[in-house]
Amino acid sequence: MKRSLFVFLTTLLLGVANSALAQSDVKPVRMGCGLMTFDTVPGWGLRPDGHSAIGSTHGGVVIDKAGNIYTSAAAGVFVFSPDGKVVQSYLGKEYSNIHDMEIREETEGEFIYGARNKDAEGIKFNAHSGEIVLHLGVPAESGLKDKIKFSPTAITVASNGDIFLSNGYASNHIFKYDKAGKYLMHFGSKGNGMKEFNTAHGMTLDTRYEPNRLLICDRNHTPRGRLLHYSLDGEFIDEVIRDIGEPTSAAIQGDYVSVPDLKGRLVILDKTNTIMAVVGFNPDPAKGRNYNVPQSEWVEGIFSGTHGSYWDADGNLYVQDWNVDGRIMKLVRVKN
Template structure:
């Protein structure tokens, strides 16, 4: 067994997760989330967009067939166990019951916002969004990633309250708004992927600070530990320079532990970590877009 990470944050990669049934194809995994029962929901780009698994990797079921564009991007499970899917190419964020019944949609499907630099059209706020997170007060923050270069804040009723950001490299500007999370200090953490940084804001969109982190693609905060999936450009994988890393930080931006393919004799420990989630017991589940696979990293005592 190769131990990954360090100190209190040590892990081992589970040899095979999940146990995909014979003749079943998951497709390319994009994001992953865990519900209050410990069930793992994987969002994939394929014939079965949402698959549900036990922590041991046994198949529970799937839903969402025919409901999304070819590039669904993000999944988030709220405290009520409802499932949010952010569909990048359809320009919407959709809320579902745990069993896949659609409850509501934010944005206008297949109708992107016509602007990312000028005045925002409130009736259709998204242009290739990537992910969302729900704050403790129920407000919904959406990363309007590839086209919008903005962050949108909605109340729990789905009413748009605030938008900020534009394309650029300065404070409060974004090259790629790839992911978002809210911490226990009511700060909004934005993965500004192509600017190699995480920007932190208050809930009113006021810039606070930034952390220099290479290619922050995925984020999940559990017990005040910020977990990042760092997706290196594909050419790095092709050049044999690895394909990403997992890093853990505290809320002050101090690095606690990290690992990549150089931390193991196995050069395929990570094959393009795109996003991740953390279970109640600390186990980490990672979507690897280059490897078209899921990985589980079991937390060691």
């Protein structure tokens, strides 16, 4: 019995040591260009045994004012310290399948807003206690409650607290609520016209402009994906950029926006919406836009199903892949 336990513990420790050694052999990869040059951080976010800490991912990333990184997975929300260790988690059916997240500092504290595609709702919860304080569904007042499938893919919040929730995997309506969750209006429809959405997959408040506006990722618009601007009253402003692959989400810092492309890259635009850099490009068409790339086949600096991103205060980026084993990466911005 003692010998069996000794053999088990020895095997376990050797496995951990071998995984750590394998990780130590992976070197940082430099990517991007000019002001938007980054180095990867090999092994960031992995457990001590070298395996993913989060499981299957199809979600987003946000960062709180203390610098902690929140990423959503099928199992729930995991919170990492900047050095890649899990320091908190919100797991279970109440937090599962958050497809997109937004974080906001409010009078009562910091809150995360989430769009739950498989669970057909939007939620708001306290980032530090996990208390869920708001649930959002299809409002009866919209006249659509029993007429559409609800599979929300994106959520964002205006400066006055108004909430926008995109039904991107179904009707492609974007619903607007006040800060208490009261229905205000909806706009949008499914199609390939200039003012229609063919998978309004991602959305954020574009603070690069005054007044602020919505930046919407129209992922599957024919012939290729595009970004759109809408006013906070649901009025079409313009087509920002097209032929940008399959944009899944957007994150703003200052004059810049990071836009993950599901085919396996991340595009960074400036305030004029000119492409500044492309990072993580996957040259293998069989591996780009592929959920089923196991951790054993991950390649440092090469993305597969790029889905969520967020900037920290130092301009570093955290990027999540849509991935069977759950991949989140840290890119450290190179200071010139």
